[in-house]
Amino acid sequence: MLACVAAAATWVCAALAQQGAVAERLPRGRLVAAKFAGGAANHLLSAGVGAAVVNLRFLTRCGLSTPRAATALAVKAYVGGMVRCALGAALLVASPCTVHLSARAPHLLVLLPVAAGTAVLAAAISGRLGQLVARALANVRDVRDVHRHRARACALWGGSVAFVLLHAGVIVAVVHAIGLGLPASRVAMACLVACGAAVLLPTPGGLGSLDAALGLALAAAGAPGAAAVSAVLGYRLLTGWLPMAPGLLVLALPARRSAS
Template sequence: MGADNRAADLLFRAYRFLRLRDVGDERPFSSLRRTVEHEALVSLLARDAGARTPRLRTVAPVGRDSWLLAYDLVDGTTLDRLPDTAATEPVLRGIWDQLAVLRGHGVAHRDLRRANLLLDRSGAPWLLDWGFSEVAATPALLDADVAQLLVALALQAGVDPAVDTAVARLGPEAVAASLPRLQPKSLSGATREAAKHHGDLLGEIRTAVCARCGVPEPRLADLDRIRPRTLLVGAVLVLVAYVLVPQLGDVAGMAARVREADWAWSPLILATSALTYVGAAVSLAGAVPARVRAIPTLVAQLASAFAGKLAPAGLGGMALDVRYLQRSGVDLPVATTAVGLSYAAGSVVHVVLLLVFGTWAGRSLLGSVRPAGSPVVGGALAVLVLTLAAFAVPAVRRFVAARLVPLLRRSVHGVAHVLRSPGRLALLLGGSALTTLGYLACLYLSTRALGGGPDLATVGAVYLVGAAVAAAAPTPGGLGALEAALIAGLVGAGMDHTTAVPAVFLYRIATFWLPVLPGWAAFGWLRRSHYV
């Protein structure tokens, strides 16, 4: 073990400290020598307790920054290099017996992957590699060992043999206690990667353990310290600050623009903001096979202005719509499909309008039908390229396959019903178009109130591109991301930043902040009237 091992261990522990909690990681040792001494200690203790592990012969320094641990050679092969048939019932029982010895003496191996399970020529199992192990281990660490070994052996021998031998050798209580740790974050990297290719292997193991031990499936342990969504929010905030802060430098100029603003545009700005809720209500009514009441549906969309601030990506508003439709007599699957269909229609309309306004803006800016030369259309193409690049990532494809594809499949039936009813199709698409055009017009009127700027085509294209970019932001209503995208788009289209910044803020006040209080009142009315 040399300096590279030490550096890798420090990086690994630092990552786990930032990413996970309650996984039993101790502070890194002060030196490589202490790391080596700890591994030697656990190896000797485990062997003395009766575990089958190679005998440590010596520990010696090698040069200035390396150490040597020498063990007896065991003539055998690790489990990951053997065929699945090698994991016979006697072998499984022997492995669980070794873990029982460790548990009895408070030793947690913490890396029970198949590469650390060796079978000698007689078929007896041996445990290897004590570098990550702990003595005087807590029950949580001992339970994590059981969870890791369950998955490792299920990969080799199948779920039922792994669980049955575990229960037989450790007892149902010890195996049931591992259930909260039966999750990917508790596993070693090699075991976690292998499990990905076996479907819902962990779910099958949890089901089998619950059945054998006679316990309900418990809630999984919360091991996340920082979630990927938290990192994404931080990245969005940094990007927003990078874009917005330079634009906020000329405070005096912006204040002058605000003082000179033509507030006669305010009623129109508020009217176009209110128009978006009418459009949303019309679209939802068109997505539902049954007839829904007009006024409560409109009030529900206003209440979404409050509920949508409580969760990112419009989830609060979607949940409220589903609940409203349920209480209005619509079956839950139909209600879920209707809400998904309404949002899908909004996405389709958004793309169509993006192409229309991009072409229109290209004409107005270049004097010819060459939308590709427009910076706005270039932004739309950039969004398309980023989307395609995201689909090249396996994790994104798995997310789409697991979350979005089932929703789209359920929506197919709703689409078929709507296509058979031209009136509902008109309501669905017309309401979606009214919503998008209402937001677009509100932004344009806000620029007019602050002194004017680009024409309607350019402002519309800027809004549509900015809204598409901000839709990926994990903040309610694209907060922060939409402001940055719109300001950057308006400034890029030739608008002075002293006008663009207050215009965008005026637009967001009218469409995001002012509807919160009426939305809260609408939400309260829906609850009192038993609509949600």
């Protein structure tokens, strides 16, 4: 039950963070619905493209220009990546027993350079390094503008932190439900590492990449193989598979309204 509540609250937190990245007031219900539908769209397209398209369409229909909507999404993604890295580093510092000393280097290698490595890889593939640098500088200016308004900064950072913690809370609750005696800090670290590693191999909805990374991280944290697989299945059931059908229905509503 606790895992279900935490999974449902992740969409509210994602909506709160998105509101913080935008100066205009967005309709709350439609914003949460867009995040919910974006999660379903992510299972159709790889590398988060589905959610990006859905959220970009939503923001432009709310009156934002396409460049401003894209920048708002980039700012939210940038802050989300920073939050994951900061929480992972803080967890290692605050709880030295979270992982063994011999395993800390791989964890740090995944948590800290994942954002930079992904950006460099994307630049090398696209061949548009100059444009990416210009957009990054624009994102920095927009982040600076967000922090001039305390309410927006609190919504952006608070929503991003709560989103990451709730996702970790889902897997912690699932692990507890199946009777594994792993410490919550170790399970949370496994979740952060798995999410960071899955970014390096983008697939629709993290299918395969996130599953394998989370299973291996839980096994490295001390879970037996069968129990780790059960925990991954429970986590994916609550955060991806069960919400997919209603998310696709919500995703179809704007298309039907546009066609009518």
